[in-house]
Amino acid sequence: MSRPVDDNAGWFELRAGGTLIAFEAAVGERAHIVYAGPDIVGASAAELALLATRQHAPGGPAVHQRGSLLHTIGTGISGPAGLIGHRGGKDWAVDLRVVSVETHGPASLSIRCEHANSSLSSIHSFALDTITGLLTTSTEITNNASEPFELEWCSALCLPIDQRLSRYLSFTGRWANEFQVEEVPAFQGSIVRENKAGRTSHDVYPGGILAAARTGETSGLALGFHLAWSGNHRQRIDRHSDGRGFVQLGEMFFPGEMRLAEGESYRTPDMLAAWSMDGLNGVSHAFHDHLQEKLLDKRAFAKPRPVHYNTWEAVYFNHNEATLLELAERAADVGAERFVLDDGWFGSRRNDAAGLGDWWVSKDVYPNGLHPIADRVRDLGMEFGLWFEPEMVNPESELYRAHPDWVLGVDSVEPIASRNQLTLDLTNPAVTEYLFECINALVEEYDIAYIKWDMNRDAQHPASGGRAVMHRQTRAVYALIERLRTAHPGLEIESCSSGGARADFGILRHTDRVWTSDNNDAHHRHSIMRGASHFLPLRVLGNHVGPKTCHITGRRFSMAFRVASAIFGHMGMELDLRREIERDLNVLKAGIALHKQHRNLIHLGRFWRGESGPNSNLVGCVAKDATEALFAFTVLDLETAPLPARIIFPGLDPAKSYRIKLVWPPHNPSISSPSIIDAAKLQGEGTVVSGAALTSYGIQPPLTRPDTCLIYHLKSCE
Numbered sequence: 001m002s003r004p005v006d007d008n009a010g011w012f013e014l015r016a017g018g019t020l021i022a023f024e025a026a027v028g029e030r031a032h033i034v035y036a037g038p039d040i041v042g043a044s045a046a047e048l049a050l051l052a053t054r055q056h057a058p059g060g061p062a063v064h065q066r067g068s069l070l071h072t073i074g075t076g077i078s079g080p081a082g083l084i085g086h087r088g089g090k091d092w093a094v095d096l097r098v099v100s101v102e103t104h105g106p107a108s109l110s111i112r113c114e115h116a117n118s119s120l121s122s123i124h125s126f127a128l129d130t131i132t133g134l135l136t137t138s139t140e141i142t143n144n145a146s147e148p149f150e151l152e153w154c155s156a157l158c159l160p161i162d163q164r165l166s167r168y169l170s171f172t173g174r175w176a177n178e179f180q181v182e183e184v185p186a187f188q189g190s191i192v193r194e195n196k197a198g199r200t201s202h203d204v205y206p207g208g209i210l211a212a213a214r215t216g217e218t219s220g221l222a223l224g225f226h227l228a229w230s231g232n233h234r235q236r237i238d239r240h241s242d243g244r245g246f247v248q249l250g251e252m253f254f255p256g257e258m259r260l261a262e263g264e265s266y267r268t269p270d271m272l273a274a275w276s277m278d279g280l281n282g283v284s285h286a287f288h289d290h291l292q293e294k295l296l297d298k299r300a301f302a303k304p305r306p307v308h309y310n311t312w313e314a315v316y317f318n319h320n321e322a323t324l325l326e327l328a329e330r331a332a333d334v335g336a337e338r339f340v341l342d343d344g345w346f347g348s349r350r351n352d353a354a355g356l357g358d359w360w361v362s363k364d365v366y367p368n369g370l371h372p373i374a375d376r377v378r379d380l381g382m383e384f385g386l387w388f389e390p391e392m393v394n395p396e397s398e399l400y401r402a403h404p405d406w407v408l409g410v411d412s413v414e415p416i417a418s419r420n421q422l423t424l425d426l427t428n429p430a431v432t433e434y435l436f437e438c439i440n441a442l443v444e445e446y447d448i449a450y451i452k453w454d455m456n457r458d459a460q461h462p463a464s465g466g467r468a469v470m471h472r473q474t475r476a477v478y479a480l481i482e483r484l485r486t487a488h489p490g491l492e493i494e495s496c497s498s499g500g501a502r503a504d505f506g507i508l509r510h511t512d513r514v515w516t517s518d519n520n521d522a523h524h525r526h527s528i529m530r531g532a533s534h535f536l537p538l539r540v541l542g543n544h545v546g547p548k549t550c551h552i553t554g555r556r557f558s559m560a561f562r563v564a565s566a567i568f569g570h571m572g573m574e575l576d577l578r579r580e581i582e583r584d585l586n587v588l589k590a591g592i593a594l595h596k597q598h599r600n601l602i603h604l605g606r607f608w609r610g611e612s613g614p615n616s617n618l619v620g621c622v623a624k625d626a627t628e629a630l631f632a633f634t635v636l637d638l639e640t641a642p643l644p645a646r647i648i649f650p651g652l653d654p655a656k657s658y659r660i661k662l663v664w665p666p667h668n669p670s671i672s673s674p675s676i677i678d679a680a681k682l683q684g685e686g687t688v689v690s691g692a693a694l695t696s697y698g699i700q701p702p703l704t705r706p707d708t709c710l711i712y713h714l715k716s717c718e
Helices: 045-051 279-295 321-334 371-379 398-402 429-446 470-487 524-532 559-567 582-597 599-604 691-696
Strands: 002-006 011-016 019-024 032-038 083-086 097-103 108-115 120-128 135-143 149-160 167-174 177-184 189-195 207-211 222-227 233-239 245-251 258-260 265-267 271-276 308-310 338-341 383-388 450-453 492-495 513-515 541-545 570-573 606-609 616-622 628-635 657-664 687-690 708-716
Touching: 011 045, 011 108, 011 120, 019 045, 019 120, 032 045, 032 149, 032 271, 135 149, 135 258, 149 271, 167 189, 167 524, 177 524, 207 233, 207 245, 207 279, 222 245, 222 279, 245 271, 258 265, 271 279, 279 606, 308 321, 308 541, 321 338, 321 371, 321 582, 338 450, 371 383, 383 429, 429 470, 470 492, 524 541, 524 559, 524 616, 541 559, 559 570, 559 582, 559 628, 559 657, 559 708, 570 582, 582 599, 582 657, 599 628, 657 691, 687 691
Parallel strands: 308 338, 308 570, 338 383, 383 450, 450 492, 492 513, 513 541, 541 570
Antiparallel strands: 002 011, 011 019, 019 032, 083 149, 097 108, 108 120, 120 135, 135 265, 135 271, 149 245, 149 258, 167 177, 167 207, 189 233, 207 222, 222 271, 233 245, 606 616, 616 628, 628 708, 657 687, 657 708
């Protein structure tokens, strides 16, 4: 709960969900965080402040430089400031002081500050999730002077770092290889990661994890943080020379972008932070639960996630009615529940060089419109979905020829076409009105249940009328999506951006899933999905069975491996079912049936990453009451040792006994004997083992070839 411990002295505490945030915020003084981390039962803000009493740093000022919530320049702190701005080169040494502290319910408070000399005021908001202990925080800055204030940087918070958190895990990558984990060991100085792509980006994810030296997946201290924002952003981790450390997350501005007139305010995107004494999994659990319980739309959350069939890698731009009708029949036969018609159905869109922006059904390709396909899809028991890329336009389009002034750009700079397209100016009301009318009409006419909303390029020069507008552009995207959802309450929307380049808690307030990556390579998917799982739960991570030969990597995989790699996630297919042999279609059908059988466990259970080396991957889902579990152990490459290490299953109840079975692949994958599969009857009746043995000693997996995925089902015997 939130409570003022001693209102006159200015001590305040937020305590909920196993987290403690302790403040010193006396009126007239600088507010600062005394402690932020796992709850210390019985500890008070005052005693923690006493325990943290610092001497003057040798060679530094002979005063106590305590800092503030934003380390504003006026505090004299030599480290990076969380608030930077000025009025014509003046009023830059901001020194915000507490005006009041207000509590709002059991686990939240706001601190109001102002600095009369610079005519700025601020509101710092803090709220703890009462179940997970995850912190949501933001800062609002208001200009109280008649002269505009040029805001150059405003972090949501300067969050103090526990001195034990020495390792930094960042999430990077590229198109078709997102969410790759990079680790930086103990360091002093600053790590700054900036993104100005106009979307979350492939390479600079707006989040990270700090961990203690010995923290692993299931034990040890860790702190995860994330900026819920789909535009430009900056992340910095600073370790000062005096031993203190801080995390800053905020929106990144172009020059002159955030100019506050008199009375105008700017509120940062929410920064989310979660602490765990139970390793990296504990951080992930907090983010997963918070997203699912507090942010995702409950209308979609209430029903099982339908298995997708997406047409892209089956037909690309080669659309025709007969082909799509045949694919719909085959998709329904193997178990698809939603049929999504991807790029190529509209205007002059026969390739990626034309047609974007002309959101009407192509009479050349579909002379009968989409009704024959949409109606047949529904007759087959599937939902009908459609692909859009609303924020983009091809110069070779009727829309651009009529409105060349509707695109973002700077007059003095040659526009950069990426994938032969430009970015529309959604800060122009005429543009958003046009897009809403086009999309709304199609949703109504074809009873569209699902939109795949794509964004296939960065926004290099996001300007309108000469001024940078990426902040307003991002807000306009959110508003357009919400307008469509308000008009169609049952409509579900997927966030795709050349794969996983817009996958954050900001866009997920308005959408129902993300397309994790354009790469359907079943081998690569394991590192991509594992990385994404640090913040995002499986139910929102699109994961598809691709063709036998991956069009990005050129590698070939068995259907059994392709299917297994897609089961843990929001499962779908993206392959030409006409080209698959009957044996493989039967394997695909069996895999989809297995996913549906355990779908509630996969999407609603507790997700765990197991400890695994670079050549294997162990992930699983355990029921909240630990009565059932499904784990996937994947061999990705040859190990140095002749036999793989035993599998330790996290999350099970040591006091229970479990019947363990191997439910995938359909055949015996062992390439050596004697095999534990036969000895323990794992592909038959299974064997009963204590939870204590499975969580501390583990089970020896069979020796298999690389690119083999073993799926174990465990059921409590009580």
